[in-house]
Amino acid sequence: MTSAQPRRLIVEADGGARGNPGPAGYGAVVRDAMTREVLAERSGYLGIATNNVAEYHGLIAGLEAAAEIDPSAFVDVRLDSQLVVKQMTGEWQIKHPHLQPLADRAAQLAAAFGSGRVTFTWVRREANAHADRLVNAAIDAGYGPRGGATPVASGTPTRDASAGGARELLAPSGRDGRGAGPAGGVVGADEVRPIPNRVAGWMPAPPATTLLLVRHGVTSFTLEKRFSGVGDPPLVDQGRWQAKLLAQRLAGRGGIDVVVSSPRQRCRQTAELIADVLQQPVLLDDDLREVDFGRWEGLTFAAVQQRWPRELELWLADTSISPPGGESYDELRLRITAAAQRLANRHRGKTVLVVTHSRPIAMFIANALSAPVAAIYRVQIDPASMSEIDYYADGVTVVRTVNDTAHLAAH
Incomplete structure (x- = not known):
């Protein structure tokens, strides 16, 4: 394959739920655009989720599979969800906050192929039959045979469970034509309003994936209040002592299935100090690394303020600005959004101990609360502290604990 003849792929992606929300799954097929040969299939069961959440998972799985085949290919993504197609092309806004991280991840994957290399095409459901079969097989495997019920595609009328009746929900038209959809366009109930009463503690829910977010113990940079991002200072004695106290607490808590670390x-x-007590291996995930402070690495705030006063002022005022040679907080958000989704999907229904840094933990919390990026400035994350977030398959997140240091206070 020469540079004059770039490879062309077709991604057929679908998702569906038996009920909205209900048992949900996704499917994706990657084909060679010239021969129509099937190069890859992806599918999965999501638990209880909405149609639109499932559609986005199908899109993400398809793009990931295509990238594994050829990360520089031209890709035509075909979906029978008009909603997802129009949101990905920017014609419609994303009104539901629980879809935003999924849309961001899909956009990130599409952008990685190169500008203009990924297109999105709406197709009729019958043209998406292969992906649809994968969806049904995934739900059957994860939940059980449907017994006559079929998934409701997001392009079909959706009943509003809160209304008592069976009316269809129509998308309102924005004044500039960029609202939730054109007048008369049908969208899922979760796009018009949140699922009724779907707040923490109000409705029964399937088991969540729990992330226990732990900040590392104290280092010399912590004690000296230096910017510490990509640098690699070790724990000092105090930091090791903190980790051992936390290990004792977590051992008493029990129920930890996986340990993942920056x-x-x-x-x-x-x-490692914690995992030794829990008798668990440590998995590494590079997306959990601290934000890159660039040329400010290892310096104190006062030193940076003296040498880069204007750059520091801009950085503090705008989360899209990065330190010289570093990474912006907006970029960190994309990375942590991807990490959270990956951990929640890979370890569904389990409790995962995530050992990472202060800014990533603050970003996990901001994302879970649907807060702006700048909210991380208002979240205190101490060394060896623990925060806890539950992730449900339908996109709902519940923040249970922030910056818990009770194990340190007792000593």
Whole structure:
């Protein structure tokens, strides 16, 4: 394959739920655009989720599979969800906050192929039959045979369970034509309003994936209040002591299925001290690394303020601005959004201990609360603290604990 003849792929993606929300799954097929040969299939069961959440999972799975085949290919993504197609092309806004992280991840995957290399095409459901079969097979495998019920595609009328009747929900038209959809366009109930009463503690829910977010113990940079991002200082004695106290608490808590850590030394050391007590291996995930502070790495705030006063002012005022040679908080959000989705999907229904850094933990919390990026400035995350977030398959997140240091206060 020469550069004059780039490879062309077709992604057929679908998702569906038996009920809205209900048992849900996704499917995706990657084909060679010239021969129509099937190159890859992806599918999965999501638990209880909405149609639109399932559609986005199908899209993400398809793009990931295509990237594994050829990350520089031209890709035509075909979906029978008009909603997802129009949201991905920017014609419709994303009104539901629980879809935003999924849309962001899909956009990130599409952008990685290169500008203009990924297109989105709406097709009729019968043209998406292969992906639809994968959806049904995934739900059958994860939940059980449908017994006559069929998934409701997001392009079909959706009943509003809160209304008592069976009316269809129509998308309102925005004044500039960029509202939830054109007048008369049908969208899922979850796009018009949140699922009724779907707040913490109000409705029965399937088991959540729980992330226990632990910040590493103290390092010399922590004590000296230096910018510590991509640098690799080890734990000091106090930091190791903190990690051992936390390990004792987590051992008493029990129920931890997986331990995942940032690859930075301070996190690995913290994770290993805990994992030894829990008798668990430590998995590494590079997306859990701290934000990159660039040329400010290892410097104090006062030193940065003296040498880069204007750059520091801009950085503090705008989360899209990065330190010289570093990474912006907007970029960090994309990375943590992807990490959260991956951990929740890979370890569904389990409790995952995540050992990472202060800014990533603050971003996990901001994302879970649907808060703006700048909210991380208002979240205190102490060394060896623990925060807890539950992730449900329908996109709902519940923040249970923030910056818990009770294990340190007792000593």
